[in-house]
Amino acid sequence: MKGIRQLADHLDISIGTVSRALNGKPDVNDETRRRVLEAAEKFGYVANQAGRSLRKGATGIIGFMMQTGHEITGQGDTFFMSVFDGVQTVLARHKLDLVALLCSSEEDPDAYMKRVVARGFADGIILSATRYRDDRFGTLHKAGIPFISLGRSRSDVGQPWYDLDFEGMAETAIDRLVAKGHKKIAIGRPEGEINLGYVFEERCHAALARHGLRLDPAHVFRSRPNESGGYKLARNFIAAPAQPTAMVLLNEATVIGFYRGLEEAGLTPGREVAVIGQYSPLVQFLSPRLTCFRPALRDLGVAVAESLLSTMPAFADAYPQAPRQCLWPMNFIEGESG
Amino acid sequence: MKGIRQLADHLDISIGTVSRALNGKPDVNDETRRRVLEAAEKFGYVANQAGRSLRKGATGIIGFMMQTGHEITGQGDTFFMSVFDGVQTVLARHKLDLVALLCSSEEDPDAYMKRVVARGFADGIILSATRYRDDRFGTLHKAGIPFISLGRSRSDVGQPWYDLDFEGMAETAIDRLVAKGHKKIAIGRPEGEINLGYVFEERCHAALARHGLRLDPAHVFRSRPNESGGYKLARNFIAAPAQPTAMVLLNEATVIGFYRGLEEAGLTPGREVAVIGQYSPLVQFLSPRLTCFRPALRDLGVAVAESLLSTMPAFADAYPQAPRQCLWPMNFIEGESG
Missing domain, CATH: 1.10.260.40 (lambda repressor-like DNA-binding domains)
Known part of the structure; x- marks a missing residue:
């Protein structure tokens, strides 16, 4: 250095x-x-903050990098708030503070991360919104800054990661819909390079193939991960060729817009169209009740923080058992929608 | 120092x-x-960060302090995301970064702020969730750290502030409901010490008094500022003595739960009960359409950032006209609910 x-x-x-x-x-x-x-x-x-260097791990700060911007409004919300809550519970034990490093959607996340590193800002970093290829991993690895990713990437450098079990969600949802007689099953995934979209689509392909079915490329819908994105998904779904009869929605914020779009077309989830989605606190206000997958987000925050600290010399002794990589379970909740 | x-x-x-x-x-x-x-x-x-002191204003960081915790899930979300977006647009002009200082709901915000100050973390601070009495104002003032509050407080120290025009919302909503013949009007406000609850309740009192009506203390409902809080509001509203016929809801996240609670009781907004609320992106998925107030949140973020920078010597020249105090307008949107 x-x-x-x-x-x-x-x-x-x-x-x-x-x-x-x-x-x-x-x-x-x-x-x-x-x-x-x-x-x-x-x-x-690495910036030397009055002798407190990042490498020595003594700023007392853990940074959680997340994207902001108007087109992701609806996302950054309840998901992160719940995870933060869990992370802070762990950090409080060690008098560490959590700050959110807010990267505007108008900025390149890789350049942003380089600046964070150059500024010598935090003792450790939690990455979210991981992309299929993601240079932030290499930047942190080279700088020797402890980090964990909430999500995977092809750019993995052997760092700890936790990811929601979207593969499990894909398998369970597809198996259920096929068992109910659906043959033309569509999926909704986020647009852009977010890694989870790839993971999910790939596993849906595989799960359908197991049943001798195929995922029609015209039935893979991409949207912004917010309410309006879900509404557009519904319109595209309804207008799709070879009308699919079921939809599996990856993003929790799209559900409410999707319901609304179906409703406007006179379609009821669970009757004319099967819908399976991801839980959010809003789900309880939807009718008919959504069949969905619910991760324990606060617990996820706890586990992620403990895993990160287990890689930091100053705290490692407290977490000898913390798993370094984990597919975080999504609990299945049976509803009326699919 | x-x-x-x-x-x-x-x-x-x-x-x-x-x-x-x-x-x-x-x-x-x-x-x-x-x-x-x-x-x-x-x-x-004030911590000396490798010679970059807070007072000299050279960390390159503006901190936005906000509360986190499970009972405020639903709040921290779209509101802040939109405001952040505007703030970041301004900060980007000056190569400043925005970080969110996340204060857990289990921690005393005043103690948290003292730690932020002692750590010498940011060149300037934006406070949110201002309370009726709020020691953070004095802490920042004494430390000489430029700050602006998004919300007012009795603990005002002459710093710049921007606040949503809840007084205007109260006046317009009450006038409208009274003109429609309502005499027993209830209000929903956040529980706890958040200042805007006091501002709003006080102005509703005054507006009703102008019409010779009174705000029955049994018709002032407090709730957590989230969806479930709104659902409980509906149940309390329905069970209230001297059944009110109209509800003005201060918090945008409560609306969806309130609708659901009415629906379960067979009541339709705009028919048996008048409902006026605050806009959120979810509103467009509610039926009947909500009569509501909508602040331009991204623009608010821009204005808040410019006002803060106008008080910081390094940036003041760029913003000679920035207002230091402002009641931010809430645009009225006529719906079918009240």
């Missing part, structure tokens, strides 16, 4: 400018900032 | 212990930690 002086020498820029670039001050031009951040990453520079 | 050495001398504790106490390390006993944090606050000690 290099200090700020070596970084400045290498770049032939003054220490003051390097410091301002690292600290996000406005009076540095973009090209200089880019060069500084690149070099900082290359040389593993 | 004192440095860490003076703090250690004053307390007759080693610098190392003071540093560990300030940084939340687990190996400091609670009594020592309490003494260190108290002295740090008393002497205005």
Whole structure:
């Protein structure tokens, strides 16, 4: 690891400018900032916070990186609030604080993570919204910062991860629908590069194939992970060729819009169309009752925090048994919708 | 402002212990930690982050303090996500990052804020969930940290604040219901010390009085600000003495539960019971359509960030016109429910 002086020498820029670039001050031009951040990453520079270095693990802060932005409104909400609650329960035992590192949807998450690392912000990081390929894993790994991912990625570097068991959800939902006689089953998954969409679609393919059925590409619907996205899903579902008779919805926020879209078309979940989805606190206000999968999110937060701390020397002794990788169960709740 | 050495001398504790106490390390006993944090606050000690002090405003970070915890699930969500989006748009102009400072509902917000200050974490702070009396205002004021409150408080110290215009909402809703012939109007407000509940209730009182009506104390319902809270509100509303005929709901997350509770009792909003509420993205999926008030939340985020920056020397020049105090308008949307 290099200090700020070596970084400045290498770049032939003054220490003051390097410091301002690292600290996000406005009076540095973009090209200089880019060069500084690149070099900082290359040389593993980590900000020295009054002697508290990230590597020594002494900021007292655990960062939870999440995406923000208007098109994901509806998502960032109850899911994260419940997980945070569990994470904080564990961190409180060690006088650690949780902060949410908010990456705007208009910003590249990889660049954001490089800045977080350069700023020397947290003792450990929890990543969410993991993508199929995700450079944040490599950035954290190279910098030697303890982290855990809530979700998997092809960019896995052997770090601990916890992920909801979307494979299990796919299997159970497909088996159930096939047993009820459905042959044309559609799925709804988030648009974009979020890894869970791939995991889920792949397993639905496989589960249908086991029954000698195929997942029609025209029956794989992508949407924004919010209420309006679900409403559009319903309209696309209704207009689809070779009309499917059942829908498995991956995202919990889409359910309410999907119900509404069906209702407007005179279709009732569980009667003309089978619907299986993911639980959210809103589900209890839907009629007919949704058949769905419910993960224990607060407990997930507890487990994720313990797993992360088990990889950090200062806390590892307290968690000798914490699993490092885990597919987190989704409990099946029988409803009337499918 | 004192440095860490003076703090250690004053307390007759080693610098190392003071540093560990300030940084939340687990190996400091609670009594020592309490003494260190108290002295740090008393002497205005601010952590020196590799020479970047809070007072100089150079961490590159703006902190948004919010409450977390299972009983507020449903609240923290779409409201904050939209506001964050606006705040980040402004901060991005100045290469500033937004982090959410997550205070667990099991922790005292005042103690939490003292720790944030002692850790020297952010250049500026946005407070939310302001209480009727709120010691965080004084803590930040004494430490000289620029901040703005999203919400007011009796503990106002002359800092900038933005608040949703709940007074305007109260006036318009009451006038409308009275004009439609309602005489027994109930209100739903959050339980606890959140300031907006007081503001709203007081103005509803006054608005009814203008019409020669009174707000029956038995018709002031308090609930948790989430879906289940709204459901309980409905049950309490239905069981209330001197049956009210109309309900004005302050919190947007309660609406869906309130609808459900009425529906179960065979009551339809806009028919047997008038309902006026606050907009959320879920409202469009309610039937009958909710008569409601909708603030432009992303724009509010923009305005709040600009107002905060206008008080920070490094950024003030860019925002000479930013209002320091503002009642943010709630646009009235006519629906079928009341």
